[in-house]
Amino acid sequence: MKGWRNPEHRLGWALCAPAVLAMLLVTAYPILYALWLSLFRYDLRFPDERQFIGLANYLTVLSSPAWWQTLFNTLVITISSVAVELVLGLVFALIMHRALIGRRLVRTTLLVPYGIITVVAAMSWRFAFDPTTGFVNALLGLEGAWLSERWSAFFVIIQTEIWKTTPFMALLLLAGLSLVPDDLLRAARVDGANAWQRFIRITLPLMRPMILVALLFRTLDAFRIFDTVFIQTRGAQGTETVSILGYNTLITRLNLGLGSAVSVLIFVCVIAIALLYLRGFGVTILHREDR
Amino acid sequence: MAQSRQMSHILGATSESGRPTIARASYDGRMRFTPSPIALRLFCLSILALLLSGCGEPEAATPLLRWYVFDEPSGAFEQAAADCSAAAEGRYQITLVPLPSDADQQREQIVRRLAAGDAAIDLIGMDMIWTAELAAADWIRPWPAAAAMQARAGRLQSAVESATYAGQLWAVPFTTNTQLLWYRADRVDQAPATWSELIARSERPGATGTIQAQGARYEGLTVFFVSLLASAGGSVLSPDGRSVSLATEPTRRALAIMQTLARSPAADPALATSREDDARRAFEAGTATFMLNYTYVWPSARSNAPEIAEQMHWARWPAVDPDRPSRVTLGGINLGIGAHSRYPEQARAAALCLAGERQQRQAAIRGGLPPTIATLYDDPAIRATFPFAELLRATLRDAVQRPKTPLYADVSLAISHTLHPLHEIDPIADVARLRRAVARALRSQGLL
CATH class of the missing domain: 3.40.190.10 (Periplasmic binding protein-like II)
Incomplete structure (x- = not known):
């Protein structure tokens, strides 16, 4: 309450107010509405049969093998794509940072995949891996339908994700790299540290906050994967993700209650991932001036 | 203490020097965020025009009927819309609105819009498996007895059956398949x-x-x-x-x-x-x-x-x-009338014309879509297109409906x-x- 006496504090809130209002309108309202809907048995085709059933929808979802299967699939895609992206992204960031000639060209080239719409990228890779129209089989001298077997389909999906979003990771890490003071690196060199030691002992620790921010962003993004899977397999061959499950329930089956419960559970997972990063790895993006 | 201070300083720099880089790069080639005054004015004008046109539409002299149907590549549907508009002599005008080619996506789009009470959906080229769902949800209008008689006349029993739910006719059979x-x-x-x-x-x-x-x-x-x-x-x-x-x-x-x-x-x-x-x-x-x-x-x-x-x-x-x-x-397309259409009368007349003999022949010969009018299977032009017409008609007579449930x-x-x-x-x-x-x-x- 003390804060309200401080005119600067009040001005701050007044200036924030429009943004806060807009956020409430466009994010808080739908989220709360989804929470509300998830407590009902509610099918869009039979609006009259709407009925309050408490947490029964959540019980249905959590006791269904389909939910755990899709959650597992989503985690497979998330963990493997983010892990590869981190390593590749770091390499690309270093290349972009250290490039001596054609720096702009290098940066632009590396960023091209990120500028391509996800649906287009997913389609292109689907055609590339197609046994009749694609080049991949011809190139590797293989025969076989990649998207008709579970693990090869996962491979295609994950590599599409990696191809598409590594530039984003690289960009965030590049920002982290530019934070490492040159003086520090030079001083370490004078003290006799070799390139590897300088990278492990100085560059990485100083980049740590930025790496964690990049990981957080990408994990949250990857967990909600929809378009690539939708285009490439539509969830067949056991590659269905939680977002596709929610889409099928909400949009195809028009089951607003059950679908909202799935969406809320996805939201809870996303929050859990965020908390894990914030608490578990100590990412400090908030309240940095307080200490 | 000193170290954490330095850390926070670094973090401060992160969000100040890091963010703009990201923002600039990720928006590159997509859109610019400083609209020129002319663009802004045009944008406002177009919004204004949109509002005004929304008010003005009901007064239009000739009712405009929108026909939502899958994107037929041969142009037979487009021709049908044009022919029926001409034959209506000002009573209505039909425009074709193509739906996605994928059947699931057609349904998703139609169902979502009907549930939201979209009045712009007059005529729907319905995959016959939607009949029960759309009818039970009151998203399409049932055909009154007299019009239903007209819609059933001369058409294959199985095709009529596919447009029927709870004892009522909900659409006029247009094309069929098996x-x-x-x-x-x-x-x-x-x-x-x-x-x-x-x-x-x-x-x-x-x-x-x-x-x-x-x-x-x-x-x-x-x-x-x-x-x-x-x-x-x-x-x-x-x-x-x-x-x-x-x-x-x-x-x-x-x-x-x-x-x-x-x-x-x-x-x-x-x-x-x-x-x-x-x-x-x-x-x-x-x-x-x-x-x-x-x-x-x-x-x-x-x-x-x-x-x-x-x-x-x-x-x-x-x-x-x-x-x-x-x-x-059995497969096929029936023509239904959107529940929120402003011109149900005209839409029914248009549906009967679009599913009429002439248009069905067009759809069969140009688009390869088998007709629902039984006598067309004896038509020489149709027999030339479908040499298997006799077998097709016999199969269609015994055809089975997919489960009829909303x-x-x-x-x-x-x-x-x-x-x-x-x-x-x-x-x-x-x-x-x-x-x-x-x-x-x-x-x-x-x-x-």
Whole structure:
């Protein structure tokens, strides 16, 4: 309450107010509405049969093998794509940072995949891996339908994700790299540290906050994967993700209650991932001036 | 302390120097965030125009009817809209609004907009499996008795049946379709009459992929199952459409045929992802001897693989019992009237014109879509397009409807998810599994 006496504090809130209002309108309202809907048995085709059933929808979802299967699939895609992206992204960031000639060209080239719409990228890779129209089989001298077997389909999906979003990771890490003071690196060199030691002992620790921010962003993004899977397999061959499950329930089956419960559970997972990063790895993006 | 201070300083720099870089790069090539004054003014003007046009539309002299239908490549639908608009002499004007080519996406778009009360949807080219769903939700208008009489007149009984729900007609039958057995006359003299004969005859050593069917996890798998089940004398739902039927004996026989086919060397190795178009391509490539597919494969083979089309013959879909003719799943498009349309009268008149004899002939000859008017099958021009017209009409007469329930989408998902992949079917245990899945879908419960 003390804060309200401080005119600067009040001005701050007044200036924030429009943004806060807009956020409430466009994010808080739908989220709360989804929470509300998830407590009902509610099918869009039979609006009259709407009925309050408490947490029964959540019980249905959590006791269904389909939910755990899709959650597992989503985690497979998330963990493997983010892990590869981190390593590749770091390499690309270093290349972009250290490039001596054609720096702009290098940066632009590396960023091209990120500028391509996800649906287009997913389609292109689907055609590339197609046994009749694609080049991949011809190139590797293989025969076989990649998207008709579970693990090869996962491979295609994950590599599409990696191809598409590594530039984003690289960009965030590049920002982290530019934070490492040159003086520090030079001083370490004078003290006799070799390139590897300088990278492990100085560059990485100083980049740590930025790496964690990049990981957080990408994990949250990857967990909600929809378009690539939708285009490439539509969830067949056991590659269905939680977002596709929610889409099928909400949009195809028009089951607003059950679908909202799935969406809320996805939201809870996303929050859990965020908390894990914030608490578990100590990412400090908030309240940095307080200490 | 000093270190954490330095840390926070670094973090401060992160969000100040890091963010703009990201923002600039990720928006690059997509949009600029400083609109020029002219662009801003144009934007405001266009918003204003949009508001004004929204107010002005109901006063228009000629009612504009929007016809939502799948994107027909030959232009027969466009021609039909133009012809009927001209024939209406100012009573209405029809514009064609193409829907996505994928049937699931057509339904998603139509259903979402109808649920939101969209008044711009006047005429809907409805896949016949939507009839019960749209009717039960009051998203389409029932046809009054007099108009319904007109809509039924002269049309194939099975097609009229597909547009009927709860004793009322909800749409006028426009085009229809069903599968036939296509085979290579240079490899077999006579088409097999039953499934066991078909599979036994194709199982020569080394002959893989000689039978082409639909085994991917999608609507086509449900169609395959419904045809087999009906040919074995069973049905998915009870006659009132409220409870599961799936009698043990016919269901087991249908599942056994699916399993035998999938495990047979005669099936395509990629059966688990095979849809209608994959079957067509394999047949046109010359590898397949038999194919179960819709009539569109005939014009396609004639233009893509003329030498194979020479040898391409047709027969009735194989039976399950030698003494019971097969019953094949019906497909097709019916024209319904959106519940929120401002011009239901005109829309009904337009639907009758669009599904009239002249337009059906156009759709058949140009687009290869079989007509629902029974006498058109005797028309010489139609017989030239469909040399198999007689067989098609006979198959259509015995055709089976897919389960008639507002929850059809759920039921179909339940069937295709339970039975996929076909080679893992257990004809005995899966009868109970299938019953449970369909029962849950009918209660719209559980995840699928």
